[in-house]
Amino acid sequence: VIAKGEAIVVHREPDGSERTLNTLHAGDYFGEVGILTGHARNATVRAKTSLEVLALDADGLRSLMSSSQKTGDEVARVAKSRERIEDGAAD
Numbered sequence: 001v002i003a004k005g006e007a008i009v010v011h012r013e014p015d016g017s018e019r020t021l022n023t024l025h026a027g028d029y030f031g032e033v034g035i036l037t038g039h040a041r042n043a044t045v046r047a048k049t050s051l052e053v054l055a056l057d058a059d060g061l062r063s064l065m066s067s068s069q070k071t072g073d074e075v076a077r078v079a080k081s082r083e084r085i086e087d088g089a090a091d
Contacts, residue, residue, distance in 0.1 A: 001029045005051035011043050023048065032079045035061050039083070 002024055009022040009030065021043055024030060030045045035058045056064065065072035 001054040001056070002026050003052040003054055006048040007045050007051060008048050009043050009045050029075075032061060032075055033083050036076070036079050037083060 004026055007024045007028075007030070008020050009024065010018045010020050012018055024045065033039065034041050061075070065075050
């Protein structure tokens, strides 16, 4: 979870170039796709400014998701959406 700052999400293309997929801000999070799906990452998150982040391990994320139906549904929805975007970037 980004507490402060901005980060970019990039995908490396087959020709070696990078394509920016998204910009993340305070309150945004990343890394949930790999935890929830077990799939290897298709994108890299890189600091755009100085960052302060809060880290959750897999158990922490699952605990957070199970503690609130709304939070769990939202994280699952975002993860599914990001996985589709990353899969499209890999094509």
